[in-house]
Amino acid sequence: MTDMNLIVGSHDIVMITLDTLRYDAAVLEEANCPNLCGDGPWEKRHTPGSFTYAAHHAFFGGFLPTPATTDKENHIRLFHSRNTGLKTHPHTWLFDTPDMVSGLQAEGYRTICVGGVIFFTKKVALAKVLPGYFQESYWRMTFGVTNPRSTEHQVNHTLKLLERADPEERLFLFLNVSAIHGPNHYFVPGARKDSVDSQRAALRYVDGQLGRLFEALRARKRPAFCLAFSDHGTAYGEDGYEGHRLAHEVVWNVPYREFLL
Template structure:
């Protein structure tokens, strides 16, 4: 008789059974905690670690240390399909004790996930949160979220609400400021009416990013990549404060979907497999409300 669990090695079943995370997602969701999922598109792990160690990202550093992880894809499209289905970047240095925040049932790992994971039946955990009363909101950045093409409509359609504007595009130096301003507006309109699950694609680091170094000529480098991350760090608390002001708890996920190359091994950009592209930073933490 067919059993989807037969598709996965028994050793992985054991890791699922024992892989309870530090946060109980079921309790958080039952208590209507907001969920904020921030992707810093294209952020490389090595540069994230470099800036963290040097103290150049004090606001992000306040919330924790980056975990060195392996992305599920080498560009935005595959990585997001995986993450929206519960397959977040996996820690590279601990391949045995893998934990899951969101557990998809019946895809080879059984129906019962880790005790603290939110198990879901829908195509995405986002849809399952919507079915539990969450207002799910997508704030787009790169063109995969722009609602202006067939592919650009796929990810936004996974949310109850989706927003994109040319001012949010990666070619706009102030894109993150524009996103935060818009988020402040739409969150003020809700005024605590229901819990929010919000995804934000922050595209500051994505090509082009040379303009984050004053006077730099066109052409991105590891230096301009790092400068773009510092630009984000200077603004991240402005974003988090919007959720603090709701008065409730917010579970925050911050990670990259893939890295990008600047000539390493003759490689440029991403959408190919290379350690720099496949290795990404990840963190999550619980944010308390101010009220």
């Protein structure tokens, strides 16, 4: 059980949302994802939101995906707002601010957002809301869903930030990976439609790129506590459904992992 009160203050904290990654696709690729799954398998969880905007508001509010079991008693939340009147576990880190991002900032963390999908582009007012949780936020055209090398560009940008970062400072680094979100058919040569197979290929690509990021984080002075999970899945025709922002188990079930770097 992670004691977040031993993590916050002493560790860098890294949150990676693998946007749109389905739980079943993630499990099928465990053996091919040495960076994300090097020390263990994905956990099956339920997301609090069926699409990016809803899910990330919940995450930043401290509501991460919950275990996909009926045993609610034994789930210890990592983050929780203080003084809500609800009973909290001693291992839960409590924040006094409206959200855990500004809560970490209040603890002395530098908060950085590297955006991916459309809700992080900052191009229109709505797409400034989620990046607006952070002190610093970055988005480039090359980080978006249409670029077949988006993760490479996102990681390169993040590595530059890490190179320039003061080794003493504590970082809360958030990365929204866009590559697994549609369109992802171009990860399978010749494919014309997105599918579980093309999503799996996108995930293998993403894992390959994350290795450089994890290496750079390991080289920092502080250990890093890393959370990697999906914000929602997506339907590829199951029961007639296509896409997400709808209630189907392929959307609600998400892969989740936490590990130390």
